Amino acid sequence: MELQSSRFESLGAAFYTRLGPQPLADPYWVGCSPAAVADLGLPAAWPHSAAHLAQASGNALAPGASPLASVYSGHQFGVWAGQLGDGRALLLGERAGPEALWEVQLKGSGLTPYSRMGDGRAVLRSSIREFLCSEAMHALGVPSTRALCITGSPTAVRRERIETAAVVTRLAPSFIRFGHFEHFSRRGLHAELRALTEFVIAHHYPDCAAWPQPAQRTAALLAAVTRRTAELLAQWQALGFCHGVMNTDNMSILGLTIDYGPFQFMDGFDPQHICNHSDDGGRYAWAQQPRIALWNLYCLAQALLPLLDDLEQARAALQPFESHFAGALQQRLNAKLGLSELRPDDAQLSDDLLRLLADERADFTWFWRCLSDGVADYAHSARVADLGPARAQLQQSDAFDAWARRWRERLRSEAAHTPEQARALMRRSNPRLVLRNHLAQAAIEAAEQRQFEPLQRLQAALAQPYDDLPDCDDLAAAAPDWAAQIVLSCSS
Structure with missing residues (x-):
């Protein structure tokens, strides 16, 4: 992967420290995003090269790379934390893809002057979570940094327990932060x-x-x-x-x-x-x-x-x-409800439904998708039973039925918008599949045993979150009870 020096580098030495990545022992491929490969204009076979594995692990520099760690500060949990910076990330440079210019960054590539008490490394667990969610958010249409690939290593890293190291190759038009x-x-x-402000305006807000x-x-x-x-x-x-x-x-x-x-x-x-x-x-x-x-x-x-x-x-x-x-x-809640117009009373309609969902801790993703599947039949028949899977999640059936009648009247008031069109809008707005914690956890546990098929299967499904993919019912199902026991912290 050929790179060029990043435009950020032109801001000068006050903004960063030049240094190279620290080598990762015995690296191996964990995962790669075909979508990100294409966005960078790389060949599909890019993740099948030993030279590229070395570059993605920090063991060799890509041609044209000019690595640096950026300095910044910030408020953490509402308290001024002073100087921070890229404590485990290096900006390698930029690459022009077919449609955009991307900064390319290694995360987990070793100590930098901004590591503070950290070790500069990332662990496989957190790297898989970032890799999967970056690409899942992109597929959902949410603005996000991207993830090209993950490489792993048997190198031991201590977090709450001893884990193994990994490096994520991240992409973004810019990694500049508040x-x-x-x-x-x-x-x-x-x-x-002033130089930073004018730089951001010139390159990102013309x-x-x-x-x-x-x-x-x-x-x-x-x-x-x-x-x-x-x-x-x-x-x-x-x-x-x-x-x-x-x-x-x-x-x-x-x-x-x-x-x-x-x-x-x-x-x-x-x-x-x-x-x-x-x-x-x-x-x-x-x-x-x-x-x-x-x-x-x-x-x-x-x-x-x-x-x-x-x-x-x-x-x-x-x-x-x-x-x-x-x-x-x-506007997004209306789309989730199949409504193509915005009207003054719509906020009350959506707020009342959210209160019902909150009262009973209904599964958020599953409920909305079930509602999408039943809307056309219900709009035609007025039988709340046609909303069966969605309705079954709520014990307050009378309250839901009363809300559903209001919703049906609101749907029918859009004369130019058929029930079938409402269903299509809802299915484009309510994903069947998101990266739930238990799905990520299962992929992580398999990957820790060097079994990458679960990760690859989940990754492929997350790339089409709104589609009814065959043989993916288990990935799209409501979360099991044990998922509530998964604990995440700032080291996750």
Whole structure:
């Protein structure tokens, strides 16, 4: 894989440290994403080369690679943590694919000056989770960093227990985070802060460059990031996705889902669900995620204040978040309900259903998919029995039946939208398959024994999350009871 120096490198030595990856003993292939291979313009046979295995493991540099570790800072669990940085990742360079320019990064490639108390390594368990979820989110249509491949090694790494090492090759248009801006602002390095801001505008938000004054361009950037972040959070919420560690250093300036750690697609729906065992106070519970995203945007705005005219300019850029998020979420909830138009009472309809689901901890993904399958028959017949699999998940059948009658009337009010069209919309909006914790766990346990078929089967299914794939009923089924016992933490 031939690379070129990253544009990020042009920002100068204050932004990174040059160093190479640390070799990984006895590496072996664990998995590779055919979609990511194609997006990079690589041949399909790329993961069948010993030379490429060495490059993906950090044992050799790809032609043109110029590796570096980036410095940034951030707030962790709401507390200023000071300098952070790429403690176990190296940006190798960039590669132009058929449709986009990608930064290529190794995660788990050894110690860097920013490792703090870490060892610079990643373990197979967490690497598989990131690899699978990055590509699953992409298939779901959610903006995300990507994962090209994983390589493993028998090298021992200590987390809560002794595990084995792995390296993920990650891709993104940029890995710049809110924390990059915080780092230079907090240190009073305003020239570097301005250079970073203008760099992001030039390469990733060109529409913001139309403003003549630097403060106007900065405010336009903050407003654009606000919109992208609001849209991302609407997608997370509509899928029942919990990130788990929404620190400012884990927030992408491009509105991407980044840094998959203790994430989870909820099984039983609980708005206060906490997927991260390290999150004692529930700061990053599912229902809190939009509020935390706005809090993080305020941190970004604070960092950008030296480049703005005044505080009011920052406030104006952030002000649309709540309305933009609410509108984007309602649009997605309407699609999940088969509704093609937005009307004033729709929020009440969807909120009432979510309350019913929360009261009974109904399986979030399974319920919505079952509702999709029954909508056409129900819309024609008015028999709630036609919603049987969805209705069976709720003990409050009378309450659900009353809600379903309201929903049917709302569906029938869209004269230009047939029940069959509503079903098609719902099936495009309610995935049959998401990366549930127990599915990831089964793939991990097999991979730890060098058995990769379960991972490959799951990966292939996750690439088509909205389709009724044959022989995948076990992957699409509601979670088993034991799944609730899986514990995830910041080391996951």
